[in-house]
Amino acid sequence: MEERDSQKGFGGLLHGLDIRNLIQICAVNGITGRVQIETDDERGEIYFEKGEIVHSACGDLRGVESLRRIIGWEGGEIRLEPGVPPPAVTVDVPWQALLLTPAINPQETEVKKEEEEEGALPPAKSQASETLLVYRLYSEILSWQEVSNCILYSLEKREVVRPSTPVPRMHRWAEALQELYNRCNALSPFGRHSLPVLISAVLEGRLWALMNYGPYLFALEIPRTVDLREIHLRFLRTAEELK
Amino acid sequence: MADPLREIASVEGVEGVYLFSSSGASVAESRNSPAAHDIPFGGLRDFLRYLAESSRNLSEVTIFYPSGFLFFRVIDDFVLLTVGGPKANPSLLRVAVDVAQYRWKDKGMDKVFRREQRSRGWRLFKGRE
Numbered sequence: 001m002e003e004r005d006s007q008k009g010f011g012g013l014l015h016g017l018d019i020r021n022l023i024q025i026c027a028v029n030g031i032t033g034r035v036q037i038e039t040d041d042e043r044g045e046i047y048f049e050k051g052e053i054v055h056s057a058c059g060d061l062r063g064v065e066s067l068r069r070i071i072g073w074e075g076g077e078i079r080l081e082p083g084v085p086p087p088a089v090t091v092d093v094p095w096q097a098l099l100l101t102p103a104i105n106p107q108e109t110e111v112k113k114e115e116e117e118e119g120a121l122p123p124a125k126s127q128a129s130e131t132l133l134v135y136r137l138y139s140e141i142l143s144w145q146e147v148s149n150c151i152l153y154s155l156e157k158r159e160v161v162r163p164s165t166p167v168p169r170m171h172r173w174a175e176a177l178q179e180l181y182n183r184c185n186a187l188s189p190f191g192r193h194s195l196p197v198l199i200s201a202v203l204e205g206r207l208w209a210l211m212n213y214g215p216y217l218f219a220l221e222i223p224r225t226v227d228l229r230e231i232h233l234r235f236l237r238t239a240e241e242l243k
Numbered sequence: 244m245a246d247p248l249r250e251i252a253s254v255e256g257v258e259g260v261y262l263f264s265s266s267g268a269s270v271a272e273s274r275n276s277p278a279a280h281d282i283p284f285g286g287l288r289d290f291l292r293y294l295a296e297s298s299r300n301l302s303e304v305t306i307f308y309p310s311g312f313l314f315f316r317v318i319d320d321f322v323l324l325t326v327g328g329p330k331a332n333p334s335l336l337r338v339a340v341d342v343a344q345y346r347w348k349d350k351g352m353d354k355v356f357r358r359e360q361r362s363r364g365w366r367l368f369k370g371r372e
Contacts, residue, residue, distance in 0.1 A: 176297070176300060176301065180301065180304065183289075183290055183293055184290075184304070184306045186286055186289075186290075187286050187287065187290055187306065187313070195308075196306045196307060196308060197307050197308060197309060198306075198307040199304065199305070199306050199307070200303075200304070200305045200307075201301060201303065201304045201305075202301070202302045202303035202304075203300055203301055203302075204300050205302075224337075227334065228305070228307070228333060229307070229333075232307075
């Protein structure tokens with residue numbers, strides 16, 4: 001390793017290090033900065049913020065797709081540049097889940113694409129874990145125009161898992177909404193076994209739609225004019241599509 | 244005296260409208276469905292108190308079930324509960340409640356819902372104490 005700039009702390013060039021191992025090292029050490037990876041014919045970047053991957057770029061690819069491409073590289077020159085801020089935030093998935101994501105091999109992708117076009121294979125489906133699916137669902141919901149805030153709450157851990165660095169009021173909202181969710185489940189109108197399929201609440205003047213997904217609770221802040229049942233259907237459809 | 248809850252009860256698909264005090268006591272009711280709603284009294288009373296206590300933060304809750312929904316609105320020291328069937332539209336109901344709430348508050352909640360109307364108990368709800 002060549003020391004490039006002692007003012008910036010740990011940084012320099014690395015050779016022969018597995019990309020997945022590199023991600024783990026940066027994550028565990030809470031690195032903030034840029035990692036540039038260069039092979040003979042490709043170049044990619046991964047940006048970390050306090051150990052979490054927040055952005056990645058490779059050619060025309062951005063976000064998770066870019067990371068999957070980079071993870072698939074077998075060699076290259078790696079440059080660590082601590083303190084470099086990301087130009088954008090395109091990744092909102094924990095690094096642990098990203099490491100479970102299958103890498104994209106460029107040649108494999110081409111072959112599969114050709115086979116899919118010929119009808120030999122069904123469209124490629126995500127093999128990601130349930131956790132990854134939930135995080136992808138969260139990222140997808142964030143892109144919905146009518147959703148101004150989305151909180152992903154783990155009912156098992158009893159904590160906000162997304163956004164990764166929630167502002168204090170999000171913790172307050174999440175706690176209030178989680179308590180409401182539990183209390184609503186305790187009511188059993190329309191028959192003893194009836195459980196809510198959707199809950200909406202106006203909390204501090206904001207309308208939230210609460211939807212359960214396995215051990216997670218999604219809280220979506222939406223305008224009052226939005227049809228709650230439509231939002232629920234869209235949520236279910238998106239979850240199904242991501243599977 | 245005209246039933247002040249009738250306007251909300253007349254919204255299509257609404258089965259019943261109930262107004263409770265912050266302690267969970269019944270104040271007024273207007274229902275279309277003769278069937279009793281199978282809400283355990285203890286559970287509902289706790290829920291109403293919880294809503295009334297957190298009214299500054301939580302002003303409205305709608306719980307959707309496969310066969311209908313419960314719409315709660317905190318109005319001053321009262322909690323309004325509307326039971327909607329499968330045909331009820333929660334958006335239309337919200338507008339109807341907004342209009343009624345504006346009228347009631349303009350006149351004064353205590354005047355609209357007089358004391359004599361508060362004698363009704365929990366007879367609509369099974370398992371009451």
